[in-house]
Amino acid sequence: MPELPEVEVVRRGLVSWVRGRTIDAVEVVDPRSIRRHALGTEDFIGNLQGATVRDVVRRGKFLWMPLLDTGAGASAETRESAGVPQVALMAHLGMSGQLLMQGRDVPDEKHLKVRFRLSPRNGMPDQLRFVDQRIFGGLFVTDLVPTDDGGPGGLGESPLPLIAGEAAHIARDPLDPAFSFDLFYRRLRKRKTGLKRALLDQGLVSGIGNIYADEALWRARLHYARPTDTLRRAEAERVIAEAREVMLDALAAGGTSFDSLYVNVNGASGYFDRSLNAYGREGLECKRCAAAGVSSRMKREQFMNRSSYTCPACQPRPRNGRW
DNA sequence: AGATGTTCCTGTCTGC
DNA sequence: TGCAGACAGGAACATC
16 A cells, blocks of 8 residues: 555656656557556557656655657657657555556566567566556556646756646655744634644645555544644644654665665565554554553544544544644 | 545455 | 345546
């Protein structure tokens, strides 16, 4: 279940393998994985063949590769503009998507959806594969558009002041050096909704999914239904700081277990096993309450069509008004 | 217009 | 052993 740390691990892994390499051929094994590409699979392939990957960048959970030369199938206008990437290969991993670097002799994965054959480079695998069991993820080609907020953001990528059009509405994530808490808090206070729904809204703050939202809320001792327009500044700071900590922990775990050949989304599985305090702990003792000598069992509730885990003792449900 | 509900997909697990 | 149903969830889209 890739959330931001997993996507960042993929980005970091991928960049050293694909930057500067040319896409020689594209094989779409399952066209259902070509999402949101209005002109269809053939156009998708035409835009990519012959293009060179300039970089791998990210905004929230959207990951894309700006392309230096567009493929033979791109418009003449696009091809003539020199030096500056105009389009990008966009990937969203959804829930089960993986981007893998594989040698040509490695058998196809069961859920292989798209294969990119890259120009050969010494000692490097020459296939980039998109594998996706549930087809919640997808690939498409998107225009790069100017942005006045300093580029895609994220960690350590190029300062190109262009962002993929399909990711332009996505807010910065809490790990982004340019993340603005003031902007987040101003917008949060204007919302009339519950705190967890706001945390999951990628247009408000990006990178937080269901699991890390529950973890951040637990660590901040806040209930998921807390009305956003009653949230005090210190409380909002707390939940963002905790989300940041959770993601940094996961990033560290993913980074250390990351095997150089495999650009995958499983880097954080060890983290999930060891470090979750809220998610999936229905019926188990709240760790914080237990440490304080209080007995309280974690509760699971349906919220937004998914599970939410809270401690009834240290994350009390908000009562009307009164904050 | 902003808030909320629905939908896409398939492997795994549970209960009968 | 088989089968049906629940469940997992990011984000676009539909609907209030």
